[in-house]
Amino acid sequence: MHYTIDPGLYALGNPSKQSPVLVTANYKMSFDKLREALPGRDMWILVLDTKGINVWCASGKGTFGTAELVNRIESSGISQIVLHRELVLPQLSGPGVSAHHVKKLSGFKVIYGPVRATDLPTFLDNGFKATSEMRLKTFTTWERAELIPIELVGNLKAGMIVIPIFFLFTLLGKSGEGWTNTLGHGLFSILGMLTALLSGAVLTPLLLPWLPGRAFSVKGLSLGILFTIILSAFGWGDWITRTGRIEILAWLFLIPAVSAYLAMNFTGASTYTSLSGVRKEMRWALPIEVGAGMVGFILWFGAPYIA
Amino acid sequence: MGQLIYLKDVVTLKLDQKKCMGCGMCLLVCPHAVLGLTNGKVEIVGRDACMECGACVRNCPAEALQVRSGVGCAVAVINAMLGRKNSSCCCVIDLEEKSVDPCEGSTDESRASCC
Numbered sequence: 001m002h003y004t005i006d007p008g009l010y011a012l013g014n015p016s017k018q019s020p021v022l023v024t025a026n027y028k029m030s031f032d033k034l035r036e037a038l039p040g041r042d043m044w045i046l047v048l049d050t051k052g053i054n055v056w057c058a059s060g061k062g063t064f065g066t067a068e069l070v071n072r073i074e075s076s077g078i079s080q081i082v083l084h085r086e087l088v089l090p091q092l093s094g095p096g097v098s099a100h101h102v103k104k105l106s107g108f109k110v111i112y113g114p115v116r117a118t119d120l121p122t123f124l125d126n127g128f129k130a131t132s133e134m135r136l137k138t139f140t141t142w143e144r145a146e147l148i149p150i151e152l153v154g155n156l157k158a159g160m161i162v163i164p165i166f167f168l169f170t171l172l173g174k175s176g177e178g179w180t181n182t183l184g185h186g187l188f189s190i191l192g193m194l195t196a197l198l199s200g201a202v203l204t205p206l207l208l209p210w211l212p213g214r215a216f217s218v219k220g221l222s223l224g225i226l227f228t229i230i231l232s233a234f235g236w237g238d239w240i241t242r243t244g245r246i247e248i249l250a251w252l253f254l255i256p257a258v259s260a261y262l263a264m265n266f267t268g269a270s271t272y273t274s275l276s277g278v279r280k281e282m283r284w285a286l287p288i289e290v291g292a293g294m295v296g297f298i299l300w301f302g303a304p305y306i307a
Numbered sequence: 308m309g310q311l312i313y314l315k316d317v318v319t320l321k322l323d324q325k326k327c328m329g330c331g332m333c334l335l336v337c338p339h340a341v342l343g344l345t346n347g348k349v350e351i352v353g354r355d356a357c358m359e360c361g362a363c364v365r366n367c368p369a370e371a372l373q374v375r376s377g378v379g380c381a382v383a384v385i386n387a388m389l390g391r392k393n394s395s396c397c398c399v400i401d402l403e404e405k406s407v408d409p410c411e412g413s414t415d416e417s418r419a420s421c422c
């Protein structure tokens with residue numbers, strides 16, 4: 001539980017009865033970002049119990065919500081500590097908090113601050129006014145890059161299972177071709193899987209705005225196809241044999257399918273996809289991804305027998 | 308670089324302009340500048356940018372806005388389809404009235420990194 005901090009009221013610097021009250025989640029990083037954004041300022045920080053989850057996710061779940069806020073106002077005794085009746089909330093808590101209900105239930109007026117904690121000093125100095133830029137949830141290249149390790153760790157765990165299976169199948173299916181050949185095939189299948197991972201979970205997120213299509217699957221698919229072409233053009237001497245050609249065809253199904261699927265999974269981490277949109281994308285993309293994956297696997301495994 | 312926009316014409320956002328009293332709360336909470344205020348009435352100016360977060364609906368004192376809110380997360384949708392609960396994604400989705408909490412049972416670490 002090192003990611004959570006105790007809910008309740010905290011003092012930043014030497015706050016007075018007039019100092020502003022900022023509200024945040026009890027996810028340690030949310031709290032730390034807030035503190036770091038406000039060096040040398042005197043204010044109160046009211047930490048809600050969001051079960052250690054960041055503001056945005058918690059407001060979507062409703063744990064950063066009207067009920068918790070109203071209860072925390074009560075239990076912290078903030079109304080005896082400050083004279084004013086205003087709370088500054090992160091804008092991204094909006095999906096969970098109903099400002100007019102909070103006002104009715106607690107007497108406190110909710111003021112929505114900027115999306116990013118780093119804009120808080122400007123917001124406070126401008127008399128609690130956020131510019132329209134401060135109100136936008138962005139998804140910059142840097143923000144996307146920061147998410148990649150998280151995506152990769154999850155996917156590599158799955159890869160740890162899939163890649164050895166491919167390797168094993170290679171040993172079983174192609175052992176007739178002699179040891180060096182088998183090893184070559186096995187290594188190539190590892191390379192193929194890693195390419196799909198690189199394409200779908202690393203480069204698609206990174207290049208998101210510049211890839212064709214709006215659906216994430218289309219973005220992942222196009223990059224996957226591109227990579228398969230590069231991969232098969234390079235270091236693959238097997239173009240000559242029929243088996244080799246079928247195998248390349250197999251990878252042409254497999255890599256784009258996996259890449260598209262991984263790209264689709266990035267919708268959850270993105271900051272602008274709607275549930276209706278994701279459902280619509282999945283209705284056609286998921287069957288295609290699964291289908292192409294299966295076709296690819298059958299071709300790949302069956303290549304020596306078909307040819 | 309401009310704003311990133313997801314699929315066209317899918318969003319369930321609805322506005323009843325007759326109810327709107329022009330308080331501007333919805334404009335403050337919307338993270339994608341979907342709404343605009345002209346002559347004291349709110350208009351949907353960027354429908355396709357809406358991510359159905361529901362912030363505007365929850366903060367409209369006049370109940371002029373409506374949306375089927377949820378989190379646009381494919382992993383959560385898949386987990387819900389499979390009847391699975393835990394995943395590294397913290398999204399909540401409301402599938403057929405029953406709300407799913409994919410975070411339940413996941414480790415602290417994956418919670419921290421969620422979404």
Ligand code: SF4
Pocket residue numbers: 320336337338339340341342356357358359360361362363364374
């Ligand atoms: S649901 Fe969210 S993104 Fe859509 S208009 Fe309302 S506040 Fe904006």
Ligand code: SF4
Pocket residue numbers: 326327328329330331332333334349366367368369370371372
């Ligand atoms: S919050 Fe509701 S009443 Fe206020 S401006 Fe928006 S739509 Fe109109």
